[in-house]
Amino acid sequence: MTDETHPSGLSRRHLIAGLAAVPALTVAVSPAAAQMKSTEDEAAAARAALKDAKGTKLVILGSGGGPVPGRTRRMTSHVMVSNGAAYVLDCGLGVTNQYARTGIPFGALKSIFITHHHPDHNIEYGPLLVVGWIQGMPLSVRAFGPPPLKQMTDDLLRAYKTTIHFWAEDFKMKPLAAVEVKEISGVGPVMQDENVKVSSIVVEHPPVTPALAYRFDFKDRSIAFSGDTDPLEAGATMAKGADVLVHEAMFVPAVETYIKGQIARGRPVKLEDFMAHMKADHTPVEDVGRIAQEAGVKTLVLSHLTPAIDKLTDDKWRAAAAKAFKGDIVVAHDLTVV
Ligand SMILES: [Zn+2]
Ligand SMILES: [Zn+2]
Secondary structure (H helix, E strand, C coil): CCCCECCCCCEHHHHHHHHHCCHHHHHCCCHHHHHHHHHHHHHHHHHHHHHCCCCCEEEEEECECCCCCCCCCCCCEEEEEECCEEEEEEECCCHHHHHHHCCCCHHHEEEEECCCCCHHHHCCHHHHHHHHHHCCCCCCCEEEECCCHHHHHHHHHHHCHHHHHHHHHHCCCCCCCCCEEEECCCCEEEEECCCEEEEEEEECCCCCCCEEEEEEEECCCEEEECCCCCCCHHHHHHCCCCCEEEEEEECHHHHHHHHHHHHHCCCCCCHHHHHHHHHHHCCEHHHHHHHHHHHCCCEEEEEEEECCCCCCCHHHHHHHHHCCCCCEEEECCCCEEC
16 A cells, blocks of 8 residues: 555545545635635725825725724724825734735835724734834834833834844844834824824723824825724814814614624623723714714715624715715725725
């Protein structure tokens, strides 16, 4: 007997015969392959839109709310490109890969902003720094966000010190030893450079303090981000007259259905407690429309969608926001360019 025996106890001959018996499974286009093709199309479309862009552009890198892996929508992150410089806002899981897929070089990355320290907004901050550095991110990159961003940055770089030094030694690169951090705790100016003036306000997202919203005033365009917050008048004031408002949005009946399903599968939380948390911390999409109308923005981008489930169609989100908002509404998907 020359046939090798596989650890499973099946011989290689059996395995090959078995595979040959199910050709349909191996040649049909699986849903996963179809999904891969469509996400590649999205990346190609984003790259094309950025290549032809005249002025400042915003790319939604991740449009899903909450620290939930494995969805079509990744966790929250964005990149803005203006005059060849890139500014990242929030670093949910997936930010590094999504950034790369836009075709924006890591050498363009100038500043990183964090709205608040929930994992769907900061968990990939360290990996973005380290992988970004290997890929050409300037050592002059700066980071802005609520305390303890400085301690977190120092600790992350300490954790990756050995890794960074292997690479620095091997490729004669200057090691990423430190990142300049400015901690932001309140209302007012955050930073200004040759492309943009950034300001922040404090929003309501208990028990996270402070949680921030940011406004970016580029020379040709202003973009405001709500961060995670309950419906807040201050948000409308901050976004007053902006070209674009990116606002978190929650579809309440769907959140209720979603959490009931989770509870039925054994998630240890009470429906009333979960919904009370959601109402204190997040903004129903109808309120988002009202806030955008009050702010008088041109374009409202619904993002950080909760629940981030595919069966909730763009039309449903848009119709709910359009009850109060009369401008353009974009329902964000990953790699949507605005
Ligand atoms: Zn969030
Ligand atoms: Zn949050």
